[in-house]
Amino acid sequence: MDGSDKLFQAIIVGGGPVGLTLAHTLDQAGIDYLILEARDTVLAEEGADNVLSFLAALASLVLTPNTLRVYAQLGILEDALKAGAPIGTTHVTTWAGKPTRNSAILSARSQESHGVRAHAYHRLHVMQVLYETLAPASKQKILTGKKVVDIQTTRDGVQVHCLDNTTYEGSIVIGADGVHSKTRGFMRSMALAAGADPATVNPEKPLIASYRCMWGTFPTPAGSLPGDADNCHGPKQSASIIHGKDWSWFFMYECLDEPTQARRDYTAADMEAFAGRLGEMHVSPTLQFKTVWAARFPGCAGMSNLPEGAVAHWSWGRVVLAGDAGWKVTPNMGMGYNSGVQCAVALTNALHELVHGRGVARPSTRELEGAFVAYAARRQDRVTDLTMSLSRMATRQTTWPTTTNAYTWRAYQFLDWLNTLVPGLEGLLYTHVISNIMRSGMVLDFVHGVEEPFAGTVPWTHLFHTEPAKS
Ligand SMILES: Cc1cc2nc3c(=O)[nH]c(=O)nc-3n(C[C@H](O)[C@H](O)[C@H](O)COP(=O)(O)OP(=O)(O)OC[C@H]3O[C@@H](n4cnc5c(N)ncnc54)[C@H](O)[C@@H]3O)c2cc1C
Incomplete structure (x- = not known):
């Protein structure tokens, strides 16, 4: 046929x-x-x-x-x-382990604006x-x-x-x-x-990649709350750790020396070398990356360039x-x-x-x-x-692109520093960018009879048809 x-x-x-x-x-x-x-x-x-x-x-x-x-x-x-953990507080620390910022603004604004927080999953x-x-x-x-x-x-x-x-x-x-x-x-x-x-x-x-990322899973460290994140920002490299209910996930970013369109398949040796370069980095005041790397589930990590x-x-x-x-x-x-x-x-x-x-x-x-x-x-x-601009900016603001010219990467560093100095800036980012993306989320426009599950202070652009379909 x-x-x-x-x-x-x-x-x-x-x-x-x-x-x-x-x-x-x-x-x-x-x-x-x-x-x-x-x-x-x-x-x-x-x-x-x-x-x-x-x-x-x-x-x-x-x-x-x-x-x-x-x-x-x-x-x-x-x-x-049931399977996820609502996102909570993000803790930022310096490479040397000095805490710079604890912020729950994004998750609190999500709850307030849309009636629900983002959830983290394996x-x-x-x-x-x-x-x-x-x-x-x-x-x-x-x-x-x-x-x-x-x-x-x-x-x-x-x-x-x-x-x-x-x-x-x-x-x-x-x-x-x-x-x-x-x-x-x-x-x-x-x-x-x-x-x-x-x-x-x-x-x-x-697509073109300017960054690489290595990720993996390890047991959630004692004292870390599910949904919280530990970040370390810096020139060229950064760390982001998200904690789940039993497992935590690490994401180690690095700015590439040159943007590339070539696909790169990283080997176990490449990952060991990268982990070695980042071993001394604090991902929280009490935890260095070498400890996270050693605790990862056996042989379990992945690494790739990040095309955009x-x-x-x-x-x-x-x-x-x-x-x-x-x-x-x-x-x-x-x-x-x-x-x-x-x-x-x-x-x-x-x-x-x-x-x-x-x-x-x-x-x-x-x-x-x-x-x-x-x-x-x-x-x-x-x-x-x-959405594209937000993601681009978040990567560069946390992993300052030192391989671009000094003005550019210092500008991202300055922006990061400004966020620490003026916590309200994150609130503005949520209101004017993230909330706009969430609010405008499309829904299936032919589905009828489903109750809207979440409501906050910001109305949804695309509404559910809560009434049953006309037969
Ligand atoms: C480290 C990391 C963390 C991330 N975290 C998040 C996050 O928190 N939230 C989020 O929204 N996104 C996140 N993403 C992005 C997310 O993983 C991707 O956007 C998502 O996986 C895309 O799904 P996809 O189905 O389009 O493609 P993929 O996940 O790549 O799936 C493609 C599928 O197609 C199959 N396939 C490929 N070629 C063929 C073929 N020739 N014939 C048949 N099958 C084929 C593959 O086997 C695969 O199963 C993350 C990405 C990375 C790298």
């Missing part, structure tokens, strides 16, 4: 957090899908033979209020709240919540061990080819295959092969990108997956409107392109720009 005979079906490349979120949003929209995931499992720690997926699981994810609201629409909020626990709450029939739609190696589009559909010689046909492809997205590359090749003006096609490497940027073109024909595949920020503000949730929401809204709102059961390529343009507009708006 080719794509033209089937009802609408999305083929999602990648069963990471954004792929699994799409499973939930498309379920809500009554849109069929299939997820093709390269790894042997979507719950990374089950794949103990897969070292990379095991390492990837060993980091935290912070879920912000706009994501928790979407989780309420998906019916998974309670499970998510990444695997978020994946478990997303996977375990899917209906059995939806779990059947997730196929693992399916590395996508080629995508072709026909007039009426798509064909997706996997390394194991299997082929899947559907109506569209959603590339949720992460920062090094192959789908993004296939999109580019298809556009060029179709004679598109190269100036209107995404470059081969649209966004694609100019989110789709080509029947292929569209979502999550890190299209847009990547540094992790300091914890906005990556949260922004990917906004992709899932905006894309699902656009597809629901086309397939159910306008009743187009088998949309043409032109109709789909229209829906994807509407989606891309939501991913290229002021809120998205604000």
Whole structure:
């Protein structure tokens, strides 16, 4: 059967957090899908033979209020709240261990403005919540061990080819295959092969990294409160530690000597060397990084460059990108997956409107392109720009970019110092930037009958339809 005979079906490349979120949003929209995931499992720690997926699981994810609201629409909020720790106070110390600042302003403002704080998680626990709450029939739609190696589009559909010689046909492809997205590359090749003006096609490497990060998990130190963070800011390097209920997560940042577009796979020896360089750094007045490193769960840490940027073109024909595949920020503000949730929401809204709102059961390529343009507009708006700028600034303000000129990095150092001197500045940042991002969070506009879970002093821009759907 080719794509033209089937009802609408999305083929999602990648069963990471954004792929699994799409499973939930498309379920809500009554849109069929299939997820093709390269790894042997979507719950990374089950794949103990897969070292990379095991390492990837060993980091935290912070879920912000706009994501928790979407989780309420998906019916998974309670499970998510149980698994996480509300963010509390951030403690900042100097490299030598002198405390400079304790601030709970951001978490207090979040509670006051939006009725909930961001929550910190072990990444695997978020994946478990997303996977375990899917209906059995939806779990059947997730196929693992399916590395996508080629995508072709026909007039009426798509064909997706996997390394194991299997082929899947559907109506569209959603590339949720992460920062090094192959789908993004296939999109580019298809556009060029179709004679598109190269100036209107995404470059081969649209992202650029100016920082690297090493992360890992260790037992929460005695006396550290779940949800609190310990930070050390400095020239070229910095530390950020987030404490969870039983485990804590470290993120050690370093400014690269040169910005790069090349992918770098760090070895265990690279990580040991980096840990050695940062060993004497205090991550709190009583704790040096060498102690954290020694306490990490055996062999458990990951390291990568941190690409930043966004694609100019989110789709080509029947292929569209979502999550890190299209847009990547540094992790300091914890906005990556949260922004990917906004992709899932905006894309699902656009597809629901086309397939159910306008009743187009088998949309043409032109109709789909229209829906994807509407989606891309939501991913290229002021809120998205604000999120990107906020993440960029947070990284540079904590890890002063000494490899740029002295005026630039001293300006970031000054800004950091000003934040310590004038605590109210963080409040202003929350009110004028972070709260704007949270307030403007999109929700599924076709879901009815779900109560708004959170309310604060700042009204939500996009409201829930709390009344039941008209039959
Ligand atoms: C250290 C660190 C800390 C972070 N902390 C936070 C945080 O607190 N909050 C937050 O919101 N974000 C955070 N992020 C960002 C967040 O991890 C990403 O934004 C998020 O994982 C993106 O999800 P994704 O599903 O788009 O991509 P990924 O997580 O990269 O998942 C992509 C999936 O696609 C699969 N895949 C890839 N290629 C193929 C192929 N050819 N065929 C089939 N499958 C394929 C992969 O195996 C993977 O499962 C952090 C990132 C880092 C590095």
